[in-house]
Amino acid sequence: MDTMKSFKGYGKVDEHDEAAFRRKTRKRFIILSVSLVLLVALIVGVVAGTLVHRKNKSGSGEVSRSPAAAISSICSVTQYRDSCITSLTSSNSSDPERIFKFSLMVVMDSLEKIANFPNEYMNKTDDPLVKEALKVCGAVLNDAVDSLNDTVSAMNVNEGEKILSVPKINDLKTWLSTVITDEETCLEALEEANATFVEEIKLLMRNSTEFASNSGYWGNRNFPSWIGAAERRLLQASAPPKPDVTVAKDGSGDVRTLKEAVARVPKKSKTRFVIYVKAGEYVENVVLEKAYWNVMIYGDGKTATVISGSKNFVDGTPTFSTATFAVAGKGFIARDIGFKNTAGAAKHQAVALRSGSDQSVFYRCSFDAFQDTLYAHSNRQFYRECDITGTIDFIFGNSAVVFQNCNILPRQPMPNQFVTITAQGKKDPNQNTGISIQRCVMSPLDNLTAKTYLGRPWKDYSTTVIMQTNIGGFLNPLGWISWVSNVDPPSSIFYAEYQNTGPGASTSGRVRWAGYKPTLTTAQASKYTVNSFIQGPSWLPATSVTYEST
Secondary structure, eight states: OTTOEEOOTTOOEEHHHHHHHHHHHHTTOOOGGGTHHHHHHHIIIIIIHHHHHHHHHHTSSOOOOOHHHHHHHHHTTSSOHHHHHHHHGGGOOOOHHHHHHHHHHHHHHHHHHHTTHHHHHGGGOOOHHHHHHHHHHHHHHHHHHHHHHHHHHHTOOOTTOOTTSHHHHHHHHHHHHHHHHHHHHHHHHHHHTTOTTHHHHHHHHHHHHHHHHTTOOBOOOOOOBOOOHHHHHHHHOSSOOOOSEEEOTTSOSSBSSHHHHHTTOOTTOSSOEEEEEOSEEEEOOEEEOTTOOSEEEEOSOTTTEEEEEOOOTTTTOOGGGGOSEEEOSTTOEEESOEEEEOSOGGGOBOOSEEEOOTTEEEESOEEEOSBTOEEEOSSEEEEESOEEEESEEEEEESSEEEEESOEEEEOOOSTTBOEEEEEEOOOSTTOOOEEEEESOEEOOSSOOOSOEEEEOOOSTTOEEEEESOEEOTTSOTTOBOOSSTTOOOOTTOEEEEESOBSTTOOOTTOOOOTTEESOOOHHHHHTTSHHHHSOBTTTGGGGTOOOOOO
């Protein structure tokens, strides 16, 4: 292990150098994610709970609703108590919903103040990689503002409808979690580029992130309900749906490239727009930005229709921007199509697909690359009957994602490297994010001789559960590996296994981390199923994709 090198996306360095780097930066790091997701759950869990408790205790219908007392109760359990009290005092209310609405306005104001900094800092550097990192910041911060707008819009309810209903809470927590992930992604890009002014940016973001975490503590309900009947028909139909535009390299379609097809997609459409891509390899980098809603792309098979690119970190592109195909608009569906990054192992971070699409579905797709193959960046995602190949951290990100009935195929990395299947990036304890791998098959793609692990904790609250999965004999008996060599991860992580089978499934030789669970109860495991973790029943039926709810 001492001789091995690991090249994770945000700092391609030797393990010992990486440990030194982390020690140096840990003291100065301002945790971006620790504020936003907190107040959401807090207002319901603390304010409402406190008021009910007082009501029950008094035995009357009247409850003391002092704004100062309510806000003090809310802020007492946030991670940033002082900023919480300061930001909410002027709300002058003890009503949970009114305080929450006010907190969102506070976050929005802070976020808008920092959204323009990438343009301002462009003139402060001549380093092309730093400039590219600032472009990443510009993109993700704009997305963060958009996600926050979605959250604010969701507060507008019909008469008699409660903001604190379970579906709304699930949506609010998801979008607030995404705001935090977007801000964290900006910092990661700047750190990756070794930007000299990164500390200034962290200070600039401090209010935004603290207010953000203070807004995320609205009841820790974590689970799915989203694919409706129309989408289900699209995914399960034996005959493919009629396309709005057909892509064909040979000129037999409406256009020859994916980019031309994307140019025809209407913005913020509430109806499904379908793109059919005929068999062939399409060498292009495609980005479906956040304004493109409800797009479906399907091909002639995951090995017949392939979108291919080769952007990579070594050649000067931030990890976030290396994706061959990237999607951020909600409700995206891909079926029978492949995504590939051909940069190779020597080019380190090279993403095949990046998804930040809320309630997105990938059915019978393939994702082929080496390091950082599949970037499940944010929001709720579902993958069914897909093939995923890679080497280091090849399933990574901070979405709430379930992989079901997929083939997970680790491959031989460069000499002296090990293989890690997952790297989950949960930064805040109240984000409703994590990786759930269920009923999948893990087997080597090739002659795999490198030490191979199920994953490693990327952030302090990394959450990964492997359950009911067949694990081949390639796996190192330890099962998991620390981010920093010979340093156990914090006890705040949640890593677990449940009812796995195969020669690599035995947990007798696993790591002894405080945050690792070699087994779960059925009730504990149920929190990471399609029903619970991504609120599947509320949205998956509409996509027509087959799924197991439990």
